[in-house]
Amino acid sequence: MYIDLVRIGKNYCVGKHKSRNAISNLSLSISENEIVTVLGQSGCGKSTLLKIIAGIEKPDAGQAYFRGQPITGIAMERGYIYQDYSLFPWLTVRQNIGFGLRNKNIPKHQKKVLIEEYLEKFGLKGAEQLYPRQLSGGMKQRTAIARSFCLKPDLLLLDEPFSALDMMNRHKLQDELLEILKGEKITYVMVTHDIEEAIYLSDRIIVMTPSPGAIQAIIPVSMPRPRTRTSSEFLTMREEIADMFYSKSI
Amino acid sequence: MGRSKAIVTTLGTLTVQRQGKHTFTRGNMKSTLNKMIAVMSLIGLWYTLVTLNVMWPFQFGNLPGPDTVFRVWFKLLGDLSYYDNITVSSIRVLAGIMIGLVTAVPLGLIIGLSAKTSDIVFTNLEIFRPIPLIAYLPVAMLLFKTIEASIVFITFTGAFFPILINVVQATKRVPVQLVQTAYNLGCKPHKLILRVYLPAIGPDIFTGLSVGTGASWMGVITGEMMSGQTGIGYSTWQAYQLLDYSQSMIGMFSIGLLGFVFTRCVRFTEKIAIRWL
Ligand SMILES: Nc1ncnc2c1ncn2[C@@H]1O[C@H](COP(=O)(O)OP(=O)(O)OP(=O)(O)O)[C@@H](O)[C@H]1O
Ligand SMILES: [Mg+2]
Numbered sequence: 001m002y003i004d005l006v007r008i009g010k011n012y013c014v015g016k017h018k019s020r021n022a023i024s025n026l027s028l029s030i031s032e033n034e035i036v037t038v039l040g041q042s043g044c045g046k047s048t049l050l051k052i053i054a055g056i057e058k059p060d061a062g063q064a065y066f067r068g069q070p071i072t073g074i075a076m077e078r079g080y081i082y083q084d085y086s087l088f089p090w091l092t093v094r095q096n097i098g099f100g101l102r103n104k105n106i107p108k109h110q111k112k113v114l115i116e117e118y119l120e121k122f123g124l125k126g127a128e129q130l131y132p133r134q135l136s137g138g139m140k141q142r143t144a145i146a147r148s149f150c151l152k153p154d155l156l157l158l159d160e161p162f163s164a165l166d167m168m169n170r171h172k173l174q175d176e177l178l179e180i181l182k183g184e185k186i187t188y189v190m191v192t193h194d195i196e197e198a199i200y201l202s203d204r205i206i207v208m209t210p211s212p213g214a215i216q217a218i219i220p221v222s223m224p225r226p227r228t229r230t231s232s233e234f235l236t237m238r239e240e241i242a243d244m245f246y247s248k249s250i
Numbered sequence: 251m252g253r254s255k256a257i258v259t260t261l262g263t264l265t266v267q268r269q270g271k272h273t274f275t276r277g278n279m280k281s282t283l284n285k286m287i288a289v290m291s292l293i294g295l296w297y298t299l300v301t302l303n304v305m306w307p308f309q310f311g312n313l314p315g316p317d318t319v320f321r322v323w324f325k326l327l328g329d330l331s332y333y334d335n336i337t338v339s340s341i342r343v344l345a346g347i348m349i350g351l352v353t354a355v356p357l358g359l360i361i362g363l364s365a366k367t368s369d370i371v372f373t374n375l376e377i378f379r380p381i382p383l384i385a386y387l388p389v390a391m392l393l394f395k396t397i398e399a400s401i402v403f404i405t406f407t408g409a410f411f412p413i414l415i416n417v418v419q420a421t422k423r424v425p426v427q428l429v430q431t432a433y434n435l436g437c438k439p440h441k442l443i444l445r446v447y448l449p450a451i452g453p454d455i456f457t458g459l460s461v462g463t464g465a466s467w468m469g470v471i472t473g474e475m476m477s478g479q480t481g482i483g484y485s486t487w488q489a490y491q492l493l494d495y496s497q498s499m500i501g502m503f504s505i506g507l508l509g510f511v512f513t514r515c516v517r518f519t520e521k522i523a524i525r526w527l
Contacts, residue, residue: 054434056430074430074433074434075434076434076435076436078434079434080430080431080434082427082431084427086425086427086428086430086431088428088431088432088446088449089526089527090449090450090452090524090526091449091526092526099432099435099437099445100435100436100437103435103436103437103438103441104436131525131526132526133526133527147435148434148435151435151436
């Protein structure tokens with residue numbers, strides 16, 4: 001498949017002879033152009049899973065594959081967006097978006113056109129000269145996504161991209177994201193702890209359980225888009241997934 | 251532009267948007283007035299202590315009064331040799347700072363990035379760091395052919411260590427996340443220094459530079475007093491030995507003023523270079 005995780009295990013070293021088990025024996029496959037969300041409560045290893053796919057963390061056991069090739073490190077084709085966006089504080093919005101483009105072999109004027117296009121697309125016109133500390137949470141998030149997106153990665157990995165936003169902005173940005181994703185050939189894996197968000201966005205939901213981090217269930221979402229958060233189908237699914245969490249934690 | 255500035259006034263804290271032209275507030279003017287009164291009273295006190303020939307607890311009576319000092323100073327402003335001394339000392343400090351900057355920043359980056367270099371190089375440097383600047387002078391005199399070079403060595407040492415320490419610490423503190431993000435955006439490892447580390451430690455370079463500039467001034471003055479034949483430090487000490495006490499005091503105030511100007515210049519450059527904070 002496009003992404004294959006085979007019996008992944010990950011322990012973090014804490015102190016000399018101690019380690020924390022973040023993920024154990026996790027296997028998962030993701031196909032091309034799929035929108036997948038990883039859902040689970042805090043500390044169940046969602047970020048770790050995403051970092052392994054990005055190549056930021058190496059698994060201690062098992063192997064991760066991208067297009068059949070083992071993942072050995074960070075690569076441009078697998079864009080990763082941090083939970084706190086990780087913008088370069090010394091660069092303006094425009095320069096942040098241009099950071100990756102500078103590493104690409106394309107003519108200068110074309111880079112300029114691309115930056116303009118993405119500023120427009122992500123609603124950052126008028127904010128292009130601002131530094132990250134001058135941005136609102138939503139603007140930071142859009143800058144970070146635009147920065148990765150304009151490099152046309154095959155795979156985009158996002159760690160809780162909407163968690164720092166208020167509900168109204170969250171809904172708005174979710175719709176904008178779906179709109180942007182529509183025209184592109186991109187596989188999209190996102191971490192969230194919001195059940196509603198997972199159902200609204202994904203083709204498939206991966207539900208994780210904590211200690212040790214493992215997959216509890218994989219739920220395909222076949223509702224047609226655009227989805228309504230209040231349809232009975234939506235609400236039923238929400239109920240089902242919520243039950244899954246509560247049954248586990250009680 | 252866009253940078254807002256908090257101004258503490260007697261009425262409270264205002265945030266004033268900088269718009270190129272000065273914005274005067276009533277509190278602002280009042281504060282300037284207070285500062286002027288403070289300086290005037292100090293000069294008044296000096297005048298009184300000297301004219302009344304106060305000898306206890308300190309021998310104020312030995313000092314020239316502000317009237318004499320300012321009169322001589324004013325005359326001196328028309329004298330070229332005064333500026334010569336200032337220029338000579340300033341060039342020594344500038345040279346020291348520049349050499350310090352181009353050596354301490356790269357070295358600090360390497361030490362901060364590689365534990366091995368840190369063990370080998372930094373350990374040796376740590377032995378030299380606590381040595382007060384002026385204690386280097388005998389060795390500097392032996393190492394360099396000219397007095398000029400040995401004084402610049404002192405100003406260099408003064409600038410070098412504060413910059414180095416700040417760069418080393420800051421380099422170690424650059425978030426891994428930013429480095430990983432840069433890689434993820436296709437940044438080549440050899441470009442990482444220029445595109446991530448250097449801008450990230452920018453503010454700390456300036457912190458080191460501010461401290462280093464102060465130390466460098468201290469170094470040049472003591473160096474000149476002990477071994478020089480030129481410079482404001484030399485002329486200040488020389489004046490004392492020739493019993494020309496107003497010259498001595500003028501030298502002292504000039505040194506203070508120069509230090510102030512240099513610090514201001516560093517601040518100004520910092521404001522231009524680090525716009526994102
Ligand atoms: N760098 C690290 N060093 C040590 N332990 C870590 C490290 N990163 C994560 N862990 C541990 O691994 C486990 C999973 O962490 P992870 O960040 O993947 O959780 P998460 O599901 O993303 O949580 P959240 O929703 O709060 O972001 C946690 O128990 C955490 O303590
Ligand atoms: Mg996380």
